[in-house]
Amino acid sequence: xxxxxxxxxxxxxxxxxxxxxxxxxxxxxxxxxxxxxxxxxxxxxxxxxxxxxxxxxxxxxxxxxxxxxxxxxxxxxxxxxxxxxxxxxxxxxxxxxxxxxxxxxxxxxxxxxxxxxxxxxxxxxxxxxxxxxxxxxxxxxxxxxxxxxxxxxxxxxxxxxxxxxxxxxxxxxxxxxxxxxxxxxxxxxxxxxxxxxxxxxxxxxxxxxxxxxxxxxxxxxxxxx
Amino acid sequence: xxxxxxxxxxxxxxxxxxxxxxxxxxxxxxxxxxxxxxxxxxxxxxxxxxxxxxxxxxxxxxxxxxxxxxxxxxxxxxxxxxxxxxxxxxxxxxxxxxxxxxxxxxxxxxxxxxxxxxxxxxxxxxxxxxxxxxxxxxxxxxxxxxxxxxxxxxxxxxxxxxxxxxxxxxxxxxxxxxxxxxxxxxxxxxxxxxxxxxxxxxxxxxxxxxxxxxxxxxxxxxxxx
DNA sequence: TTGCACACGATTGGATCCAAAATCCAGACT
DNA sequence: AGTCTGGATTTTGGATCCAATCGTGTGCAA
Numbered sequence: 001x002x003x004x005x006x007x008x009x010x011x012x013x014x015x016x017x018x019x020x021x022x023x024x025x026x027x028x029x030x031x032x033x034x035x036x037x038x039x040x041x042x043x044x045x046x047x048x049x050x051x052x053x054x055x056x057x058x059x060x061x062x063x064x065x066x067x068x069x070x071x072x073x074x075x076x077x078x079x080x081x082x083x084x085x086x087x088x089x090x091x092x093x094x095x096x097x098x099x100x101x102x103x104x105x106x107x108x109x110x111x112x113x114x115x116x117x118x119x120x121x122x123x124x125x126x127x128x129x130x131x132x133x134x135x136x137x138x139x140x141x142x143x144x145x146x147x148x149x150x151x152x153x154x155x156x157x158x159x160x161x162x163x164x165x166x167x168x169x170x171x172x173x174x175x176x177x178x179x180x181x182x183x184x185x186x187x188x189x190x191x192x193x194x195x196x197x198x199x200x201x202x203x204x205x206x207x208x209x210x211x212x213x214x215x216x217x218x219x220x221x222x223x224x225x
Numbered sequence: 226x227x228x229x230x231x232x233x234x235x236x237x238x239x240x241x242x243x244x245x246x247x248x249x250x251x252x253x254x255x256x257x258x259x260x261x262x263x264x265x266x267x268x269x270x271x272x273x274x275x276x277x278x279x280x281x282x283x284x285x286x287x288x289x290x291x292x293x294x295x296x297x298x299x300x301x302x303x304x305x306x307x308x309x310x311x312x313x314x315x316x317x318x319x320x321x322x323x324x325x326x327x328x329x330x331x332x333x334x335x336x337x338x339x340x341x342x343x344x345x346x347x348x349x350x351x352x353x354x355x356x357x358x359x360x361x362x363x364x365x366x367x368x369x370x371x372x373x374x375x376x377x378x379x380x381x382x383x384x385x386x387x388x389x390x391x392x393x394x395x396x397x398x399x400x401x402x403x404x405x406x407x408x409x410x411x412x413x414x415x416x417x418x419x420x421x422x423x424x425x426x427x428x429x430x431x432x433x434x435x436x437x438x439x440x441x442x443x444x445x446x447x448x449x450x
Numbered sequence: 451t452t453g454c455a456c457a458c459g460a461t462t463g464g465a466t467c468c469a470a471a472a473t474c475c476a477g478a479c480t
Numbered sequence: 481a482g483t484c485t486g487g488a489t490t491t492t493g494g495a496t497c498c499a500a501t502c503g504t505g506t507g508c509a510a
Contacts, residue, residue, distance in 0.1 A: 012294045012493070038462070048495050049462085050275075057282030063373070069237045070462055070501055078373070085325065086373050092317035100310065148288070148303070148311050148384060152377055159373060237463070263492070273465050274492085295471055295492060 329368030
């Protein structure tokens, strides 16, 4: 039965490479402005340059890389204004996704949500918080299966991930209780399947984050290339 | 100076192919559900399959094609619900782009806008209306140079283009005067650089279109494959 | 010493060839 | 007669090789 040991992972090589790079970017190992050389990643992952090119296109569609003809791929660098506008877009789009999701969420989903929120409150590591916070919000949208909407939501989370990390790192856990209070109100509104309160508290949560982020312009200029 | 006649069009082949396919999809020659065979387009445009693959990835990022592993590329087919949610997204995002654009619009831009609106009012061809209407709205956003926002706006226009055409075709010019009234109010608000009215009339314009579109479910089921 | 030009290395873009998977059609069996 | 299975064809995925272009460093001249 083990005659074809590698056939288990028949997933396209381009998808695997894309997943690897996605992980590297979201985890912060690849930072905005970093260049991505096709040959290098191809060599490190045991593939030729061709699937790497495909992977870079896939990531470009997800907002994780940008591509300039004959200059190669980079992790996009956003200005403070661009990040703030992206947050404004999130304020307007994510409540839509949440409302679409509300009635489709199962009891298991709600259980999972509470568990994640508990872990957020028990945790004090920065990188772990980032992961859990992302998981919390995206979980609330799992009931929304509309691809046009969900792909944009994912894009917005992806492209601002690095700046969110930088912000969380330097703001520290001081005002973490605000996040928890907001999450709890969102969670309660979701459990009551209340679209009005869900939208209100979610939009407020994102808006407050945007405003606090606006007070930290140092997140955007100090780059060490 | 004409020693290199083809060097003028040094644009990457993948970009040329993407432009060609984009035109075919937006003009309606390629319709939702249509499959796109790599070899076929490569042959017709005098290129190998490789740049075609790149082009398909580019278009995927623009929301014009979708790609399934080992199954190839298709023009995405949206459900009525997906189109309606896309319109709700437009209601929320495009006012943001318009407000960002407002203060950057030049006198020449405004002149151009009025000219386009005049042509819309003088025109009675369906396909021409589609082009001009798209030009009108995108023109109002030219002052907004924020890539994260503008690429999403373009995506939304792209992915719903076919359904907009079908809707305009069967609804006829009967209520075209409503569109013109709305455009005039938007135009006036833009010329006054009034963000509140700009947002209000634009959101209303998109919302009314969405609701009228909702009355025509026949746009979404009757496909002839 | 500074500025420009040329050439070389590094890197991406494209073409051809080969492998693997999916689709389609025919034939046989229930 | 309908359905399932098998192979043949079509189509996509990947590797290697070649061409074009960009960045850079060095050398020469003002």
